[in-house]
Amino acid sequence: MTNTFNKVTESIKNAPAWQQKYREIMLLGKTLPALADVLKTDDALVSGCESKVWMFVEFDLTENTLVVIGDSDTRIVKGLLAIILALYNGLTPEQVVNKNAYEEFEKLGLISHLSASRGNGIKAMVEKIQTMAQHKLS
Amino acid sequence: MPTLKFDINKIRKDFPTLNQTINGCPLVYLDSAATSQKPQSVIDTITEFYTSQNANVHRGRHTLSEQATYSYEQVRDKTARFFNVLSKEIVWTKGATEAINLVANGLKKRLDKSHTIIISPLEHHANIVPWQLVSQQTGAKLVSLPLNNNGTLNIQQCCEFIKETKPALLAITQASNTLGNITDLKPLIVAAKEVNSLVLVDGAQGALHLKPDLRELNCDFYVCSSHKMLGPTGLGVLYGQYEELNTLDIYQSGGEMIDKVYLTHSTYRPAPAKFETGTPNISGVLGFGAALDYLNELDHVQIQQYEQELFSYAAQKLVKVDGITIFSNLSDNIGTLCFNFKDEHPYDLATLLDGYGVAVRSGHHCTQPLMTHLGLNGTLRASFSFYNTYKDVDIFIDSLKKCIALLD
Numbered sequence: 001m002t003n004t005f006n007k008v009t010e011s012i013k014n015a016p017a018w019q020q021k022y023r024e025i026m027l028l029g030k031t032l033p034a035l036a037d038v039l040k041t042d043d044a045l046v047s048g049c050e051s052k053v054w055m056f057v058e059f060d061l062t063e064n065t066l067v068v069i070g071d072s073d074t075r076i077v078k079g080l081l082a083i084i085l086a087l088y089n090g091l092t093p094e095q096v097v098n099k100n101a102y103e104e105f106e107k108l109g110l111i112s113h114l115s116a117s118r119g120n121g122i123k124a125m126v127e128k129i130q131t132m133a134q135h136k137l138s
Numbered sequence: 139m140p141t142l143k144f145d146i147n148k149i150r151k152d153f154p155t156l157n158q159t160i161n162g163c164p165l166v167y168l169d170s171a172a173t174s175q176k177p178q179s180v181i182d183t184i185t186e187f188y189t190s191q192n193a194n195v196h197r198g199r200h201t202l203s204e205q206a207t208y209s210y211e212q213v214r215d216k217t218a219r220f221f222n223v224l225s226k227e228i229v230w231t232k233g234a235t236e237a238i239n240l241v242a243n244g245l246k247k248r249l250d251k252s253h254t255i256i257i258s259p260l261e262h263h264a265n266i267v268p269w270q271l272v273s274q275q276t277g278a279k280l281v282s283l284p285l286n287n288n289g290t291l292n293i294q295q296c297c298e299f300i301k302e303t304k305p306a307l308l309a310i311t312q313a314s315n316t317l318g319n320i321t322d323l324k325p326l327i328v329a330a331k332e333v334n335s336l337v338l339v340d341g342a343q344g345a346l347h348l349k350p351d352l353r354e355l356n357c358d359f360y361v362c363s364s365h366k367m368l369g370p371t372g373l374g375v376l377y378g379q380y381e382e383l384n385t386l387d388i389y390q391s392g393g394e395m396i397d398k399v400y401l402t403h404s405t406y407r408p409a410p411a412k413f414e415t416g417t418p419n420i421s422g423v424l425g426f427g428a429a430l431d432y433l434n435e436l437d438h439v440q441i442q443q444y445e446q447e448l449f450s451y452a453a454q455k456l457v458k459v460d461g462i463t464i465f466s467n468l469s470d471n472i473g474t475l476c477f478n479f480k481d482e483h484p485y486d487l488a489t490l491l492d493g494y495g496v497a498v499r500s501g502h503h504c505t506q507p508l509m510t511h512l513g514l515n516g517t518l519r520a521s522f523s524f525y526n527t528y529k530d531v532d533i534f535i536d537s538l539k540k541c542i543a544l545l546d
Contacts, residue, residue, distance in 0.1 A: 018161065018493045019493065019540075019544055022489075022490060022493070022544060023544055026486075026544075026545070050484075050485045050500060050501045050516065051483065051485045073483055073515075074483040074485040074486050075482075075483070075486045075545065076485065076486050076489050076490075077485065
């Protein structure tokens, strides 16, 4: 799984300028399949001020690994969502709890997107995943 | 008294925040509708207060307290002169929002289901939600003025609506924070007065750009925020025509607002004191005084003329960018451009613009009913002030084009 994450984020890490970084993020967002409109319910909304993020977090019962799907109405947030998905999808609850999204975003030079003022719901997405994992463990 | 000729180069030097780079680019600050930048004199006044003058007001007989009280009350006088009203008609609040809440709560006991409150779809949430609460608590009806599809008010139609509705209160903005559209207040107020309605004007956006003469405007209440007028945050102004102000019920209670306190009941001081309980935002008031001094040294007519020319220049350039739709009225505007690019989410462009050091706002701008009326989920908003330059506009437009290219 770490390999998927590295592959997905390599171009972002290697982007020579912020413009290229954002382009890579937005391209990554485009690779994420769109959620069907019927799934874009208010219940699935992650609280964010400006951009809408719909997310479903479950654990695969046979494998006991995390399955996250999601979508966003903005290009950048959708790309960031794709990064989160690549980071957490397929991990066991223990692995999820030990995986620090903040550190990964820091390494990618994207930490500012986790700040409260962005109001983009990325922070809330990470918290939702972490809460699910902790719930599963307890 | 205006003494200085409008000199943009000098003005730029007075605002330290403007002279910095963001992401290696010179800051282009186009978010003055959210908060204005502060001149050095405002910053110095606050520092000076805490460095050498700090004392509480209206209490001590010692030198510092007397000086603080004197300076503090002088700003009330200054504010009154700025708006051409009386000092005792000025109440300090923590912001325009609190000022509206103060009036809404102060009127509550007088309202019941036989009354109507009129607002408009242009209002900021701060001039909607308090009235919804009042309506829920008193049974008073809450209705809205009709608004054209383009976000402008048909004044004649609105006047007729007011006269037919005979509201207890009309609460309306002087200028839309989202669109920048200026409300033609005078005929609305005349219509409201004909049917004995009270009028509250939300001047959060208008106070700086339009500097209203409130005596002439003849509204009963006017609210504005220091921080949108070059002053510090955490301070608002409520103007109330004195009789109306003094008959409002108290909002918060405690020390300073009382006349006599017995164990079971108290009597209150007359307005404005009865609305100002607890230690006030003294440094905020002094900072706001410095902001008014700064504005008084400039010629408001020149400020307005400059802002209008800059706005027209920006609007003309923005209109020419392929795929841009502007929602603001391009005449009668305080200097705010509300727009979108095609059906792109404003979040993406605002984020990308920040990469070029251009600060704009994106979202619903605390005006969800207006967004619904216009059929939008959100927009970009570039709001200008007199400290912005033509170069700011050029950088903004060039950066916007580059950001649009990044979306491909």
